[in-house]
Each structure stands twice: as C-alpha cells, then as structure tokens.
Amino acid sequence: MTDLPDLATKTRPSIRIQNAVKSFSGRVVVDIDELNLGDVPVEGLIGPNGAGKTTLMRMIMHSTSLDRGTITLLPQGDASGDGIELSNLPSHRMAHHGVVKSNQVIMDFEKLTIWDSLLLSAAAAKYERPHRIFSEDDAFDEASAETERYLELFGFGDPAAFAKAAGEKKLLDIARCLLLKPRFLLLDEPTAGLPEETTAKVMEEVRRLAALGTSVVIVEHNLDVIWNLCDEVHFMAEGRVVMKGTPAEIRAHRTVVEKYLGEGHV
Amino acid sequence: MNLDWLDSFLIYGFFTIVIVAGLGTLLHLQLGLARMANFGVVGFFGIGMYAFGILYVKVDWPFEDPWQFLVCALCGTLVAGIAGLVVGWLIADMNEDGVLVGTLGFATAVFILATTEKELTGGAQGMGGLNFPFDVGGVKANEAAWLIVATFVVALIIFYVWRVHRSPYGRLLVAVGANEPLARSLGKPTFRIKLWLFAISSAGMGLLGALYGVNERFMRPTNLGVDITLAAMVALVLGGSARVWGATVGVILTVGFFDIVVQNYLPVPREWYSQALPVAREALFGAALILVLMFRPSGILGDMRRDKLMRSLHRD
Numbered sequence: 058m059t060d061l062p063d064l065a066t067k068t069r070p071s072i073r074i075q076n077a078v079k080s081f082s083g084r085v086v087v088d089i090d091e092l093n094l095g096d097v098p099v100e101g102l103i104g105p106n107g108a109g110k111t112t113l114m115r116m117i118m119h120s121t122s123l124d125r126g127t128i129t130l131l132p133q134g135d136a137s138g139d140g141i142e143l144s145n146l147p148s149h150r151m152a153h154h155g156v157v158k159s160n161q162v163i164m165d166f167e168k169l170t171i172w173d174s175l176l177l178s179a180a181a182a183k184y185e186r187p188h189r190i191f192s193e194d195d196a197f198d199e200a201s202a203e204t205e206r207y208l209e210l211f212g213f214g215d216p217a218a219f220a221k222a223a224g225e226k227k228l229l230d231i232a233r234c235l236l237l238k239p240r241f242l243l244l245d246e247p248t249a250g251l252p253e254e255t256t257a258k259v260m261e262e263v264r265r266l267a268a269l270g271t272s273v274v275i276v277e278h279n280l281d282v283i284w285n286l287c288d289e290v291h292f293m294a295e296g297r298v299v300m301k302g303t304p305a306e307i308r309a310h311r312t313v314v315e316k317y318l319g320e321g322h323v
Numbered sequence: 324m325n326l327d328w329l330d331s332f333l334i335y336g337f338f339t340i341v342i343v344a345g346l347g348t349l350l351h352l353q354l355g356l357a358r359m360a361n362f363g364v365v366g367f368f369g370i371g372m373y374a375f376g377i378l379y380v381k382v383d384w385p386f387e388d389p390w391q392f393l394v395c396a397l398c399g400t401l402v403a404g405i406a407g408l409v410v411g412w413l414i415a416d417m418n419e420d421g422v423l424v425g426t427l428g429f430a431t432a433v434f435i436l437a438t439t440e441k442e443l444t445g446g447a448q449g450m451g452g453l454n455f456p457f458d459v460g461g462v463k464a465n466e467a468a469w470l471i472v473a474t475f476v477v478a479l480i481i482f483y484v485w486r487v488h489r490s491p492y493g494r495l496l497v498a499v500g501a502n503e504p505l506a507r508s509l510g511k512p513t514f515r516i517k518l519w520l521f522a523i524s525s526a527g528m529g530l531l532g533a534l535y536g537v538n539e540r541f542m543r544p545t546n547l548g549v550d551i552t553l554a555a556m557v558a559l560v561l562g563g564s565a566r567v568w569g570a571t572v573g574v575i576l577t578v579g580f581f582d583i584v585v586q587n588y589l590p591v592p593r594e595w596y597s598q599a600l601p602v603a604r605e606a607l608f609g610a611a612l613i614l615v616l617m618f619r620p621s622g623i624l625g626d627m628r629r630d631k632l633m634r635s636l637h638r639d
Contacts, residue, residue, distance in 0.1 A: 118508070147512075148508065149507040149510055149511055149512045151508070151510070152509055152510030157508075158508065160505075160508075164504075164505045165502070165505075166497065166498050166501040166502050166505065166506075167501045168501055168565070168629055169494065169498060169501065169629055170629045170630050170633050172633050172637065173494050173498075173629055173633060176494065177491075177494050177495065177498050177506075177511075178509050184490075184491040185491045185492050185494075185495045185511075186492060187487075187492055187519060187520070187523055189491065189492060190483065190486035190487055190489075190490045190492065191486065191490065192490055193489055193490050193636060196491045197636075216633075217630050217633040217634040217638060218630055219629075219630060233509060237509060237510065
C-alpha cells in the first residue's frame with residue numbers, strides 16, 4: 058500500500074464497492090467485499106483472463122446488474138458523506154455524474170462520421186432538442202476547440218469521413234469518452250490494437266486528466282502501460298482483489314508474477 | 324386561370340401523393356433515423372382525422388371557419404401526439420418485433436373504435452359534415468385550393484426534416500438508431516428521445532389526417548385501412564428510408580404512377596375501377612417493395628451520406 062499525499066485525494070471522486078457479487082449461471086465471477094477506487098489518480102486493474110475485471114467495470118457502469126451489494130460514487134472522495142448509489146441510476150445518468158467508461162470491444166455509430174461522433178459527445182443537451190433545427194453552427198463552434206484538439210492529438214485523418222480501421226474506432230471511442238469531461242474515467246483495455254506511438258498519446262492524455270483531478274481506473278493487458286501509468290495496482294483473480302500495491306510492489310511479488318503474469322511481462 | 328385539364332380525379336390523385344409523401348417523411352424520422360419501424364401510421368393519421376372531425380361536427384363552436392377548422396385541426400394534432408406519447412411509452416424500450424406488433428395493434432384499435440363507437444363516429448357508415456374552411460368559388464376550386472394548403476403543410480414537414488438532418492438533433496436520432504447502448508453511455512436519455520420523437524411525428528401524422536378528412540368531407544373506417552400505412556412504408560423504403568427525399572421520390576414512383584398515370588391516362592376499362600385496380604395497386608406496391616429490398620435495400624436514393632453532409636456543413 059502506498060501513502061500518497063492527502064492533496065490528491067481531497068476533491069478526487071471515488072467509487073466505493075461493497076459486498077458486490079455477480080454470478081453467471083451459478084459461477085461467481087465477481088465477489089468483492091470492500092473496494093475503494095479513486096483514492097489515487099490512476100489505478101490499474103490487472104489479472105488473468107476471467108478474473109472479473111471487465112465484469113466489475115460493467116457492474117460499476119450498471120450495464121451488468123448486481124446480484125447483491127452496492128456501488129456508490131462519492132463525488133468529493135471519501136471526505137464527504139453524500140454518495141450516489143450508481144446501481145440505482147439509469148445508465149444514461151452515469152455520464153451526467155461524470156462516470157464514463159470506454160468500451161473493451163469496438164463500438165461505433167454506423168453512418169456517423171468522426172466529426173459526428175465527437176460533436177455528439179461534446180454537444181450540450183440544449184442543442185439536441187427537436188425544435189433546435191438551426192443550432193448546428195452554434196453547437197459546432199462551441200465544441201470546435203475541444204474536437205479540434207482530439208482530432209489533432211489522435212491523428213484522425215479526414216473528420217468528415219467514417220472511422221474505418223479497428224484502431225481508429227477504438228481511438229474514437231476514447232475521444233468520445235474524453236469529450237464528456239469525465240470526473241471518473243474507466244478505461245477497459247484502451248490500448249488494445251493501437252500502435253505504440255498512439256498508445257503513448259492516449260496515456261499522456263490520461264495522465265493530464267488525472268493531474269487535473271479525474272480519477273482513472275484502467276484495465277489493461279499491456280503491462281508496460283500499467284507499470285508506467287498507475288499509481289496503484291489492484292490484482293484480481295477469481296472475482297476478488299487478491300492484492301493491492303504500487304506497481305513496484307506488485308512486480309516484486311513472486312507468486313503473482315509466476316502464477317499469472319509470467320516472467321517476461323515484468 | 325384555366326383549370327379544365329385539372330379534373331377532380333387528378334386533384335384527388337395529387338392530394339393522395341402529397342399526404343402519403345408527408346406521412347412517409349414523418350415515418351422517415353422514426354424508421355430512417357431512430358430505427359423505429361412504425362407499422363401503425365394509419366392509426367395516428369386516423370385518430371387525428373377522427374378527433375378533428377368529431378370536434379368539428381359535434382361541437383357547437385362560438386366561432387366560424389376558418390377558426391373552427393384551425394382549432395379542431397390543432398386538437399386533432401394534439402390528440403394524435405398524445406396517442407404517440409402513450410404508444411411510444413409502451414414501445415420505446417421494445418425490440419423491432421415489439422414495435423411492429425405494438426404499432427400495428429394500435430392502428431387496429433383505432434379502426435375498431437371508429438367502427439364500434441357509433442354515437443361518436445357514425446360507425447361503419449361514417450360521418451359527414453366536414454367541409455373546406457373557405458370557399459373560393461366552386462367545388463373544384465376549393466379542392467384545388469385545399470391541395471395547395473396540403474402541399475404547403477407537407478413542404479413544411481419536409482423542410483423540418485431537412486433541417487433535422489443538419490442539426491444536432493438529427494445526429495442524436497441517428498446515433499440512437501444506430502447504437503442505443505452506446506448513445507446511452509454518452510449520457511443520452513434514449514428512451515425519452517425516442518418517446519418525444521414518436522409523439523412529435525405522430526402529431527404530424529394526425530394533422531395530415533385532419534387535412535385528409537376535409538378533402539374527403541366524410542369520415543369512415545375504410546379511410547383507416549392498412550393501405551395507407553403500406554403506401555407510406557413502401558414509398559419510403561423504395562425511395563430510401565434514410566434520406567430526406569426518400570418518401571417523396573418513392574411516392575411519386577408508386578402512388579404517382581398508379582393514381583395519376585394509370586388511373587387518369589391509361590385506357591383502363593371502367594369496370595376495373597371498383598375492384599381490380601385497388602387490388603392491382605396493392606399487389607404492385609408489394610412487388611415494388613420486394614424488388615427494391617432484393618436489389619437495392621437502401622432504396623433508390625441510397626443510404627444517408629453523413630460524410631458528404633458534414634463536408635458541406637463544416638468545410639466551406
């Protein structure tokens with residue numbers, strides 16, 4: 058366990074998971090007594106396939122229902138008592154509270170261009186009402202600084218074209234998430250299928266957000282990303298968090314390394 | 324102006340084209356953008372027509388036409404919108420099959436109510452007493468003027484839809500239709516979006532029903548047959564369900580071809596008009612639908628082209 062300065066934890070939102078259980082056809086996939094996410098800027102969630110990482114992420118987002126237990130968002134971190142029980146929220150309200158997750162599998166809006174996707178994410182709801190049929194220019198101008206930034210940063214080609222390659226769609230998914238201005242960002246294998254230099258850019262952006270006060274939780278098989286980016290790592294196996302510590306501590310743990318990660322990955 | 328070439332048959336044909344084009348364009352918002360396959364178009368059209376007609380005929384209004392028409396048409400539009408809200412609330416969360424059955428069921432309910440609520444609707448015999456809200460000199464002139472009114476209303480609908488494609492709202496509808504869970508994860512309240520879309524477009528269908536009722540001067544349940552839904556659906560799919568002009572192009576090629584060209588200009592034996600032609604019409608529309616789905620599933624105009632649109636909007 059690491060003792061990070063209090064400064065970082067003060068206004069950083071956190072998510073508290075208590076007695077959260079999920080099983081699929083009798084097999085317990087996630088069984089967590091107590092887990093606090095968001096105490097440090099960037100947390101990693103690692104573990105072998107089937108450890109329950111993605112399911113846990115989906116449970117937080119309420120796209121997978123809980124068998125029992127509660128998941129609570131504490132917008133001001135641990136300090137404040139008022140929490141928002143995420144499992145009671147309809148899924149579209151998550152983004153309103155700043156809880157945003159990127160998708161592990163590629164998700165895209167067929168027929169929408171890259172520009173469309175970014176504007177959809179960035180545009181304020183007031184522009185999207187049925188009677189606002191002349192508001193495109195306003196919405197575009199208001200969002201253009203941000204959308205331009207991501208178009209350039211992630212190297213999208215023609216914004217009026219469709220995202221074609223898998224990597225491009227993945228990047229677009231991340232860009233959509235970032236444009237929502239997340240307070241608590243969950244990234245599920247964000248760099249899978251991305252070339253190295255793009256991965257570096259995504260990580261840089263995540264680091265920037267985290268420095269600005271967003272809590273980030275990242276599930277990733279590319280362990281280099283985890284070691285470089287995370288302040289703390291949770292190691293999951295068989296639905297539980299079996300170990301928690303700094304990247305250095307996890308890497309130094311022989312059992313974990315031998316049993317799950319393999320020598321080459323450390 | 325010499326209107327000799329324009330006989331009542333022809334006006335009626337043009338009027339049908341205009342109304343079906345309007346219905347198809349509203350259906351385009353539901354089916355083409357938000358991917359809600361409404362098979363109960365005629366239900367909303369019919370409930371608008373009947374609500375308008377009953378209020379127009381049965382209520383003793385303290386004012387005359389055109390106010391009487393305007394107030395009653397507004398009420399008909401509202402009733403259809405409320406019906407859309409209720410039906411939308413029931414189906415917005417359902418899959419395609421549920422939407423299909425739910426909307427079809429609603430249209431059937433409207434038809435049955437129009438037939439059985441004799442006190443109110445005149446039952447199967449129907450109800451007269453509707454008239455044009457103006458008199459510009461003779462039946463034909465009134466019908467021609469009414470055609471212009473309907474064309475204006477449908478032009479407004481098409482303009483609205485054209486603008487929707489060029490607005491954040493249109494983008495939102497396409498997103499909801501393409502990937503609802505993803506739209507939800509971006510904070511879009513997809514249920515509410517679909518619900519309001521359904522209510523608004525149903526209200527528009529109700530207004531078209533009121534216009535249609537005036538043109539008929541008589542309301543009867545046979546006006547509420549599934550052929551109207553089919554005409555709108557076939558026109559839209561044939562023209563291109565994802566395109567603003569899809570329904571208009573489709574309706575010209577189907578209803579236009581049949582109701583104008585075949586019925587007015589081809590030497591068809593007189594005795595065919597009552598039975599053979601309507602059946603041939605449905606068969607031909609059905610065949611057109613099958614052919615287009617086989618050989619050009621996204622319709623004659625093709626799929627929507629957001630890439631071209633975005634280029635034209637944001638790259639001068």
